[in-house]
Amino acid sequence: MLLSNPQRSRHIDLREAQAIRPPMTLPKEFWDKLPLRRDEELREMLRNPAGYQPEAIAAAQAEWERRGLPPERVADLELKDRAEALIAQEPLSWAGRLFAFMFALTLWPIICALYYSGRGYKRKAREFLLSAAACIVTLFVLGVLFSVLKLGQ
Secondary structure, rough: OOOOOOOOOOOOOOHHHHHHHOOOOHHHHHHHHHHHHHHHHHHHHOOOOOHHOOOHHHHHHHHHHOOOOOOOHHHHHHHHHHHHHHHHHOOHHHHHHHHHHOOOOOOOOHHHHHHHHHHHOHHHHHHHHHHHHHHHHHHHHHHHHHHHHHHHH
């Protein structure tokens, strides 16, 4: 169950902003949008800091602490993270493999692989491309076999 903190304000007053906003190179737009970010977005920033400036991570950490989320909410976010990690590890369904195999000579396997990859499902993206490659190899082998059989007649 998602719980919200009734004391949590979406707007920072001037004293709070000065307390968590040391002189940094981050644009004003970042500071304006930081308090409006959802808890999930802040958690994602803190869990995957590679794509952010160190100042942005420090600001996100300060905002996270300022919100003072109850333990139930933090536990709920951790549960969602674990569920997403389990889903990301699942293999591609047989229907997905069949789709990739049947439409290997179109752009659909690439589009679907990019979709899965963008959502963090690296295994599914890889298996989608492998299924499409299996079709292409099968067509090549069948073409060679038919050519050899035709030459042998």
